[in-house]
Amino acid sequence: MKFLSPAISTLARLRSWRIEAWMQNPISAQREVLQDLVTTAQYTEFGRQYEFSKLFTTKNFKQAIPIHEYSELKPYVERIMAGEQNLLWNTPINWFAKSSGTTSGKSKFIPVSQESLVDGHFKAAKDVLSLYYMFNPDSDLLTGKGLMVGGSHAISTLHEEAHYGDLSAVLMQNTPFWGQWIRTPDLRIALMDEWESKLEMLAETTINENVTSVSGVPTWTLLLFQRILEMTGKSNMKEVWPSLELYFHGGVSFHPYKDQFKKLIGNDIHYLEMYNASEGFFAAQDIPGSDGMLLFLDHGIFYEFMPIEEYGKDEPKTIGLKEVELGQHYAPVITTNGGLWRYLIGDTIQFTSLNPFRIKVSGRLKLFINAFGEELIIDNADRAIAAACKESEAVLCDYTAGPVYFSEEGNGAHEWLIEFEKEPKELKAFTSLLDEHLKKLNSDYEAKRHKNIALREPIVRTLPRGQFNKWLKFKNKLGGQHKIPRLSNDRVIIEEVLACSLL
Numbered sequence: 001m002k003f004l005s006p007a008i009s010t011l012a013r014l015r016s017w018r019i020e021a022w023m024q025n026p027i028s029a030q031r032e033v034l035q036d037l038v039t040t041a042q043y044t045e046f047g048r049q050y051e052f053s054k055l056f057t058t059k060n061f062k063q064a065i066p067i068h069e070y071s072e073l074k075p076y077v078e079r080i081m082a083g084e085q086n087l088l089w090n091t092p093i094n095w096f097a098k099s100s101g102t103t104s105g106k107s108k109f110i111p112v113s114q115e116s117l118v119d120g121h122f123k124a125a126k127d128v129l130s131l132y133y134m135f136n137p138d139s140d141l142l143t144g145k146g147l148m149v150g151g152s153h154a155i156s157t158l159h160e161e162a163h164y165g166d167l168s169a170v171l172m173q174n175t176p177f178w179g180q181w182i183r184t185p186d187l188r189i190a191l192m193d194e195w196e197s198k199l200e201m202l203a204e205t206t207i208n209e210n211v212t213s214v215s216g217v218p219t220w221t222l223l224l225f226q227r228i229l230e231m232t233g234k235s236n237m238k239e240v241w242p243s244l245e246l247y248f249h250g251g252v253s254f255h256p257y258k259d260q261f262k263k264l265i266g267n268d269i270h271y272l273e274m275y276n277a278s279e280g281f282f283a284a285q286d287i288p289g290s291d292g293m294l295l296f297l298d299h300g301i302f303y304e305f306m307p308i309e310e311y312g313k314d315e316p317k318t319i320g321l322k323e324v325e326l327g328q329h330y331a332p333v334i335t336t337n338g339g340l341w342r343y344l345i346g347d348t349i350q351f352t353s354l355n356p357f358r359i360k361v362s363g364r365l366k367l368f369i370n371a372f373g374e375e376l377i378i379d380n381a382d383r384a385i386a387a388a389c390k391e392s393e394a395v396l397c398d399y400t401a402g403p404v405y406f407s408e409e410g411n412g413a414h415e416w417l418i419e420f421e422k423e424p425k426e427l428k429a430f431t432s433l434l435d436e437h438l439k440k441l442n443s444d445y446e447a448k449r450h451k452n453i454a455l456r457e458p459i460v461r462t463l464p465r466g467q468f469n470k471w472l473k474f475k476n477k478l479g480g481q482h483k484i485p486r487l488s489n490d491r492v493i494i495e496e497v498l499a500c501s502l503l
Contacts, residue, residue: 037302088341099278203227247272300337419462
């Protein structure tokens with residue numbers, strides 16, 4: 001396939017004018033997306049209920065339709081899963097992306113229309129390649145195979161015409177023919193449900209492939225790399241796959257893992273962050289190494305942004321692209337060509353650029369610690385623990401943290417459960433470093449730590465390797481896209497993880 005590289009690079013550059021069009025005209029691009037969504041769905045049950053035929057402005061749209069969380073759209077989804085159609089979207093919904101989220105064991109089933117696949121996920125994937133080739137015109141990326149570490153749930157059937165699986169499994173099952181040529185492993189392995197066996201099969205079947213790119217959640221990708229290096233005796237992944245040039249990552253912050261990837265892969269490789277969820281493909285880095293991902297504005301999704309202080313109010317306010325500010329935390333509210341109407345996805349983001357619009361994921365609305373007014377978010381925690389690891393020469397595997405409440409034994413604190421690949425020489429020194437970096441990153445945390453009045457120094461416990469995996473297995477969430485919840489505002493997850501050591 002080497003001969004294809006110049007042609008692919010040329011096609012990518014030709015496609016770039018489409019990307020430039022919506023980058024330079026973001027407001028009009030979003031207006032057109034909303035008009036198309038409302039017009040298309042006006043004769044659905046939902047469209048008739050909210051009189052879409054009378055909605056001619058964004059203001060009308062926001063006034064007519066309330067913001068929804070999954071529980072409020074669930075009755076529609078359950079009816080579609082049972083075989084009814086034309087409820088939320090006007091074309092048949094035959095696929096559902098199963099997502100348990102990160103804070104609840106209950107499954108969510110996100111409707112996936114043909115439009116959301118073609119005009120959303122697959123169009124965005126092509127745009128990611130175009131953006132990459134624009135910066136790397138001599139790339140050989142598509143002369144080899146792309147390894148995808150995901151799809152931990154095989155496709156399941158609801159009835160003759162309806163199927164579900166996790167997002168990566170749904171995308172694999174529906175990938176266009178051109179995508180099948182450049183992917184590894186084959187579907188039989190990619191959709192295996194049992195993670196330990198799948199890890200072995202992934203390693204065995206890809207060692208001799210010409211892998212040029214890898215995509216997956218960092219924690220599971222690291223496990224795969226470590227297993228392949230054990231099997232081959234090689235010192236890094238570039239020795240296994242000499243043509244490896246790109247790692248796509250997303251789902252969790254990459255900060256705590258970057259040094260490990262550099263060590264396991266070797267140098268001379270690009271890293272590209274993507275923001276792709278069951279609800280849609282939202283953003284990806286357009287400039288390698290930049291702090292922020294280009295927000296995709298012409299891919300069947302209309303965006304509103306809720307200031308996080310509005311969350312929980314009876315009538316929360318949202319703003320549009322014209323009003324967003326750099327550095328502020330917003331909860332995206334989306335309307336999609338999969339039938340999600342003013343849907344609160346649960347993430348929080350910040351804008352890193354307003355021309356063009358670039359964002360970074362800062363956390364989850366329900367994943368934080370604010371037991372004492374400290375308002376600690378995932379972005380703070382990820383950056384602090386990465387800095388502490390670097391300064392103490394420790395290597396992180398994973399972590400979770402939660403509050404320790406006031407008691408007769410003492411005032412409040414944060415308890416951190418951490419698995420290390422390489423433990424710090426002195427845990428007390430590491431704890432102090434973590435605490436100091438949290439203070440630097442979060443003024444509310446710093447204020448609460450003043451003289452230990454509200455918060456004392458964090459309590460850090462090291463866990464034996466594999467402890468988090470035992471908990472994930474206990475929760476039936478081992479492998480694929482499942483992640484350890486980083487922060488909790490209660491002690492449920494911490495107590496469950498600690499209890500797993502007794503099993």
